[in-house]
Amino acid sequence: MALEISSTVHGSVAVIELSGELDAGVAQRLRDETVAMAGHDGVRTVVFDMSELTFMASAGLRVLVFAKQKLGQGVELVIAGAQPAVAETIELTGFHHSVDMVETYDLDALGNA
Template sequence: MGLKVNFTRIENVLLVRLDGELDHHEANHLRSEWQQILQQQPIEHVILNLEKLYFMDSSGLGVILGRYKEMQKSSGEMVICSISPEVKRLFDLSGMFKIMKLVDNESFALKMLGVAS
């Protein structure tokens, strides 16, 4: 199936919605597209919606961790929301939720970051 990616900017927040499979074939494309958007637009925070992502491997975790570190360097936040059970298990096993916040949905994440939806 591959990966469908939707980037939406809401004020100073980049909303990233992933749909499908994030594996090593898709990771490089996602990484370059995401970095390009972060460099071109004034983005302070990222919300990553994983509701429709049903498969991810370690290369996908690497892409997400890299963008998380970019946000940290600029004193921004990355918030994960609406995660599927399959992908949540990978995040749990990797320890990613020790550093990243997980919330129920986009609306809550936007409110948490001070952006009205």
């Protein structure tokens, strides 16, 4: 199933909802979207809502690595609701230490943090 990306900004929090499969073919789209969302004035947190994401290839992880290093310390990355297979990929390669991995997120709490 193709990747669907839907993004919204809530004050200082940008939420990128992903559903379907994140493979090499669509990684660039996500990368561009991430940069665009993080570029909104006042955005301090980017949440990747992965609850509907069923597969992530290495290209997907690359986008997260890119986002972490490109956006720097000023923007916090949160990965929310990753399904077990996706979460395991992130953990096996050690990227979970660079982001917050949460099951669910609370926009108000993130916005006030």
